[in-house]
Amino acid sequence: MKKIWIIIKREYLSRIVKKSFLFTTLLVPLLMGAAMFIMIKVGSTTKDHLKVLVVDESQLFIESIDKMNNGEDLVFKPMIESIPLDSIKKTYESLGYDALLYIPNMDIENPIPLTYYGENQPGLVTKSLIIDELSTTLKIKKLKAKGLDESFAKDIEKDIQLNIETIEGTKKGNTEVAAIFGYISGLLIYVYLLFFGSMVMRGVAEEKTNRIIEVIISSVRPFQLMVGKIVGIGLVGLTQFLLWLVLGIGVNFLIATLFKENLAEMQQMQSGVSQAADPSSRDILLGLFNGFGEVNLFRIITGFIFYFVFGYIFYGAQFAALGSAVTDEGDTQSLSFPVTIPIIVSIFLMASTLAQPNSSLAIWSSMIPFSSPIVMMARIPFGVPIGQQIASMVILVLSSVFMIWLAGRIYRIGILIQGKKISLKEIFKWMFYHV
Amino acid sequence: MELLEIKNIKKVFQKNLALNDVSFSIPKGSIFGLLGPNGAGKTTLIRIITQILGPDSGEIYFNGIPLKQEKINSIGYMPEEKGLYKKMKVGEQLLYLAQLKGMSSKDAKTQIRFWLEKLDIVSWYNKTLDELSKGMHQKVQFISTVISQPKLLILDEPFSGLDPINANLLKQEILELNQKGTTIIFSTHRMGDVDELCDDIALINKGQIILSGTVKDIKNQFKENIFKADFTGVEESEIHKHSHFIRKEDNHFLFKLAEGQSPNELLKGLISNGFEINGFSEVIPTINDIFISQISKNNQI
Structure with a gap:
């Protein structure tokens, strides 16, 4: 031994x-x-720091644009004046904006792709924020058009959360x-x-x-x-x-x-x-x-x-x-x-x-x-x-x-x-x- | 008194008979030559003595007691294929191998110092094997074998790869250890060394002992009653005419005794022929001669 x-x-x-x-x-x-x-x-710097001008020709999303504002980092501003897209595309930068979000005129039944103009690509977070928020608005509007109550329409948006508890029990x-x-x-x-x-x-x-x-x-x-x-x-x-x-x-x-x-x-x-x-x-x-x-x-x-x-x-x-x-x-x-x-x-x-x-x-x-x-x-x-x-x-x-x-x-x-x-x-x- | 008695050892490797009924004994304090051609079974026998292998049948007695694993610390073994850790320092290596032989760290360190000083290589203590030459490895290997002061030392071709000076140095160390009481088994193909060092030998061929005993007895057994003589002032042709003359070898003239004839009678005959004799001595066979003649005779059987 x-x-x-x-x-x-x-x-x-x-x-x-x-x-x-x-x-x-x-x-x-x-x-x-x-x-x-x-x-x-990298995680903290990829957070976009943007000021976005929103041109909403459809007039469908006016109230959702405010909701997309995320503190001071991400600011979405609807454009009040009616300026043609071609000219605003040339001037939005001089007005102090980093990007331009163009929502074309559309019917809620036939959504048309939006366009994002900017010097750089928006980050993933920004992109999903825009898509999620505007899609939700669109869905609610569709449901309302079918004659459903707005509160019901909002209700339907709530996701299922899955909580898991294992045999070990104490920890989630x-x-x-x-x-x-x-x-x-x-x-x-x-x-x-x-x-x-x-x-x-x-x-x-x-x-x-x-x-x-x-x-x-x-x-x-x-x-x-x-x-x-x-x-x-x-x-x-x-x-x-x-x-x-x-x-x-x-x-x-x-x-x-x-x-x-x-x-x-x-x-x-x-x-x-x-x-x-x-x-x-x-x-x-x-x-x-x-x-x-x-x-x-x-x-x-x-x-x-x-x-x-x-x-x-x-x-x-x-x-x-x-x-x-x-x-x-x-x-x-x-x-x-x-x-x-x-x-x-x-x-x-x-x-x-x-x-x-x-x-x-x-x-x-x-x-x-x-x-x-x-x-x-x-x-x-x-x-x-x-x-x-x-x-x-x-x-x-x-x-x-x-x-x-x-x-x-x-x-x-x-x-x-x-x-x-x-x-x-x-x-x-x-x-x-x-x- | 015998240190090691080997009795009827048999070993078979997958139908290959490596050792067949091998018996001999090694007297305490002797230098014992274990001789035989390549593949004769020497290594197998050594491995059985060092407990690396077990025999199929037969016994080995060490100091009169059956040899067991515990006795392994009393046996030092230097295999033919030398090997040490290449990346380990000489000192650490010696300490490790000594401890594996059951020495305490303190005793081992004292012995390491003693041997490094004795061979004048203290400066190697912190060197790795990689930094040393092959001949130097051999010295370290030798120290690693003797450091635990074994009662029985088994050396398989200890001089191979050594220059004559270092071989001689090692020879002196072996003789000194022997004088202090260490029994040594010496396996080699260098028959000159056997003549020089060994007291006893065993000759092994095809797994069997064909000859064993003291070097003196064996030589006596194989001498052929041949005497050599040197002469002055004699015509060589005269000598050649002598009835007992057999041949000339290295400027000596060889004569063979007739049946029942004593050397004295031969000498008298030569003198009476008028030959002037300068020297007269018996021709003793060398171990080399005996090895060659016995192995070739055995192989013919």
Whole structure:
């Protein structure tokens, strides 16, 4: 046991003190912070600051134009005088306006497209504001023309709000936010499995092609060396995750305080404008900030650590077994293929899970140990029945233990075979050899 | 007293008989040569002794007790294919390997200092292997093997790739360790080194021991009663006429004793022929001769 600790210590420390580790560990949260910073800056500057002159030849929208005014930033002014379009197009700028909105004469039954003249394109928010407001007015006028009461006509405009409460109960569910968290956790597990898995494989292959392996296994059992390596590298991954968590929360908090006003404004705009435009980066960003309150963060983080640890053991063991079969550094790529495929397939399963977290495909793939680390992490933010999660966890733990045992049987043979290129069939046979 | 007794070891690799009923013993404090052509089963045998592999049948006794995994710390092994971590510093590497042999960090550091000073390479402590030459690697590898002060040291081709000066240096270190009581198994194809260093040998071919014992006994066993003599003032043709003469080799004349004849009688005969003798000695076969003759004889069977 003492020797395993010595191995774990070396595997861990030799990677932690590397410059590349420090670099990625510090750089990733910084880059994320920088991205957030840019998104907030962009988010607040894209808010249009416009003064628009409105020419309404139809005379249908006079009273709606006032409603479009949004404080001091966005001002819509109806033109009282009757000036032909051609001449006002040339003079609106000199009158102090940034843009001209032309509403041609039309019949409410046959709306004609409006035209926006300006030096620049209007922002998405401005555009949807104009369309939404004027469409609403048009609809109400149509209903009135059919003889319906105006208050009824306004009533019909009210949208349905869908409030979601999950079993976890205490927090209000929000599908978009859950999807964001599911996506990020699933993707992070995917990256971790591939990254640290291949690190295990390279480590094993290095010791073998280096020939130091024979010196080491004349001091410790091959199984001890394999487990020590897997654990040591796994701890590197865990350390990195925890550092990211701490740094990430730190950066998040910093940005939240520094840009308190910008964020509040963005939130206001989001609630003020209906979701006509596509979900923008701003929505995702807001989702992240608000999301901490809306998803069960504790369950996500503990789930993440669990699925990372055991998913990593499950796959790390396979990577170690295949690494032991490497006889030439060039083999690494082709030999790692059979292990990376299920990981990549899991990412596709995750995508379908995010769309339908409770489909039978999602449930099954969150049970099967090959895909459960990624798929279950995508499901957890949506709320998973605790029984299903426990079943999935038990299956994964048992499979990891089995996989370590199986990998040990391959590893002890593989590390001693030098020279010839090894096929998967041979690796399979090694399981049954005795040494 | 035997340090290691190997009894009836058998090992089969997928229908391939690697070791067949191998038995021999290694006296405590000896330098033991494990010899044999490529593919004879030496590495397999060494791997069984170092517990990397287990035998299919047979036993190994270490100090009279069946060899178990716990004894692994008492065995130092330097494989033929040398290898260390390329990106790790020499000092850290030695410390790691010593700790894996069960040494405390404190003892290991004392030993590292001792050996680096002894081989005059203290300045390498903070260098990575990448920065050192191949010959330097070998020195580090040697230190890593002996640092845990093993009772049994297994060296597989320890001099390969070393220049004569460094090979000699290493040879002196090995002899010094042996004098301090370390038993050494030495596997090599350089027969000159075996003649020079080994007290005992075992010759292995096709998975079987075909010869084992002390170097002295084996040489005695294979000597062919041939004597060499040097002469002055004698016509070479005269010598060639002598009934016991067989051939000339490196300016020495070789004579073979007849059945039941003593060297003394041969010498008397030569003198009575009027030859003036400058030197007279028995021709002892070298390990190289024995190796070649025995292996080719064994291969013909």
